[in-house]
Amino acid sequence: MDKVVVIMGASSGIGAATAKLLASKGAKVTIAARRMNRLEEIKKDNPDSDILAVEADVTKEKEVQNVIDKTIEKFGRVDVLFNNAGIMPVNNLDQIARDEWTNMLDINIKGVLNGIAAALPIMKKQKSGHVITTSSVLGYEVLPGYAAYSGTKYAVRAIMEGLRQEEHKNNIKTTIIAPGSVKTELYKSVNNSEVHAGLEKVMEASGTQMEALQPEEIAQAVAFVIDTPSNMAVNEMVIRPTGQEV
Numbered sequence: 453m454d455k456v457v458v459i460m461g462a463s464s465g466i467g468a469a470t471a472k473l474l475a476s477k478g479a480k481v482t483i484a485a486r487r488m489n490r491l492e493e494i495k496k497d498n499p500d501s502d503i504l505a506v507e508a509d510v511t512k513e514k515e516v517q518n519v520i521d522k523t524i525e526k527f528g529r530v531d532v533l534f535n536n537a538g539i540m541p542v543n544n545l546d547q548i549a550r551d552e553w554t555n556m557l558d559i560n561i562k563g564v565l566n567g568i569a570a571a572l573p574i575m576k577k578q579k580s581g582h583v584i585t586t587s588s589v590l591g592y593e594v595l596p597g598y599a600a601y602s603g604t605k606y607a608v609r610a611i612m613e614g615l616r617q618e619e620h621k622n623n624i625k626t627t628i629i630a631p632g633s634v635k636t637e638l639y640k641s642v643n644n645s646e647v648h649a650g651l652e653k654v655m656e657a658s659g660t661q662m663e664a665l666q667p668e669e670i671a672q673a674v675a676f677v678i679d680t681p682s683n684m685a686v687n688e689m690v691i692r693p694t695g696q697e698v
Contacts (some may be wrong), residue, residue: 461537463490468666475501512565520570533571535585560604582625625685632692661667662695
């Protein structure tokens with residue numbers, strides 16, 4: 453895979469799995485996240501791959517811009533931006549969890565916009581590029597307790613569709629990856645103790661392949677959409693475990 457791919461939110465879960473898979477396929481990969489130690493572990497575990505690790509908080513536009521700048525400096529171009537950073541603190545609206553709302557807006561929405569803002573000028577200059585963003589099945593459905601989280605994921609769909617319409621003539625592809633239940637650390641951002649316990653039980657149980665996917669399985673989907681021919685764009689991909697109802 454002769455691509456330069458930038459992955460935001462690459463320190464664990466889907467981001468880390470995607471970085472490892474793409475690197476194994478020959479892609480040049482920039483991995484970015486707040487936890488630099490996790491990024492260094494990924495580099496160490498893949499010594500034969502071309503991986504650049506950059507510390508960045510997606511809520512800080514200058515740090516996101518630095519990721520793109522460092523990528524251009526090392527690899528000369530940016531073919532793919534994967535906006536994967538996200539959190540999922542869930543609560544009923546009557547809990548008035550203002551800090552949770554602010555954090556979700558900053559990371560799940562503003563983080564995506566910061567990534568687009570940093571990468572888009574490069575892609576327009578190249579007359580090619582691909583922006584991929586992790587949404588959720590809850591960007592299509594709303595459940596009690598998940599209203600604010602779903603709102604951020606609905607917003608991501610709107611932003612990505614707008615980007616597609618604005619930039620398709622510049623050969624810039626857009627893809628939303630909308631997973632159902634995936635065994636990642638996302639549930640750890642849930643502060644509601646009852647919901648946290650329920651999600652933890654599913655995530656950490658063995659033999660629940662029909663109820664939760666592995667990050668590596670979502671990574672395969674990301675690799676597929678990246679590897680499509682230039683005249684083909686997969687704009688939305690919803691990926692549920694077979695046993696998931698919602």
